[in-house]
Amino acid sequence: MDLGLKGLRVLVTGGTKGIGLRCAEIFADEGASVSVCARDATGVTATVDALKAKGATAFGRAVDVSNAHALKAWVQDSAAALGGIDIVVANVSALAVADDEAAWQAGYETDMMHSVRLVNAAMPWLEKSGAASITLISSVSGREVDFTGPAYGAFKAALVHYAQGLAMKLAPKGIRANTVSPGNTYFDGGIWQSIEKNNPDLFRDALAMNPMGRMARPEEIARGVVFLASPASSFTSGTNLVIDGALTKGVQL
Template sequence: MDLHLKGKHFLITGGTRGIGRAIAETFADEGADVSLCARDDAAVQEAVASLQAKGVRAFGRALDVADEAALTAFVRDAAGHMGGLDGVVANTSAMASGTTAEDFEAAFRVDLMHTRAAAEAAIPHLERSGAGSIVAISSISGIEDYGYDGVSYGTMKAALFFYIKSLSRHVAARGIRANVVSPGTTLFPGGFWDKVRQEDPEGFAQNLAFNPMGRMATAEDIANVAVFLSSPRAGFVSGANVVVDGTATIRMQT
């Protein structure tokens, strides 16, 4: 299926590894230009070179997404460099799972507030696109309780649902859509579950068994959904939370 993304420009936060990198690569495979940011400059430059090797334009910058001024400037500069902006995927997470004030602050600043900052900075550009899209990467931890030690992470992931739903209604008349993708357990090299597999094989086996399909998601499983939602093929989908968990959650996805 042609997603009609060739020549369009999408921006991904946390785009150098894992789900964010898979999203960036999938956009490029569809012929879209890509801008990305992450904290490590060498990783940013490597990702940009990899995307350019696919025959698309790419732009990147090292920054901390918790720095709203830096993130806002990046969105502005990426749109200027590429001649516009057609979509944003807010992917970065602090992965702060705990009960302390510090855990909540980190999750708030990165998972929630960076999504707000990226969206607000992008909206004027997305409006000019005529087919703008915002996608926030949340988690099934925002819809089911998996333990009090993960409360800071789950709380902010849940907050994304309300923010994006409200945003979607406010920007609909401006030709912009906004959706959430909520991954289940996702396994990729160097990621959280890869570390659990190496450091706690028993715990990894227990969490693997949590998945009725007998496996965890790949980063590409999540990327395929995020990129589709960003495309004109999903042009009447907005305000949705799309759960990509291989039936791991028990609740009805309403």
């Protein structure tokens, strides 16, 4: 299937590892130009170089997405480097799973407000695009109460609500907005690898909850993100795509 991504301009936050990296790579493989950001400057440089090696136009910068000024500057400079913006993917999370006030603050600034600020900063270019879409990465923790902290699940649920509102508001402008809710996703340098090493009992219990007997691979989530964001999914807006290997038990009506 041709996803219609050739020549489109894509921004991915948290684009140097895990789901974000695989999104950036797949967008590039499909012919899109890609800009990434992450806190790790070395990772950004390596990712941009790898995307360029694929023949893609690529740009990147080390950014703490909770810094509103830095995030906006990256969006503006990405638009200049790529020649516009058609698609944004908000992928960064603070992974604040503690049950304390600091977790609420971190989740608000990073999970929630980075998504809002990314959308707002990109809007002047999205409004000019003929294939504009917004995809926010939520989580199955936003669908049901689990072992993560209350702030993490609450903000992941809020992202779904926010995207639904954007979908309704922006539909007359031809701008789509959706969320993707991944289940447990394992990759090098990821949270589940850390838990496997440092809290093996929790890892064992979490793994046992997965009906498929394993956690997702980043590319399995990224393929859904890229499809949902692409023109091939042009009439899909206001949807929360759950990719969890049947982990969650709630029925999404």
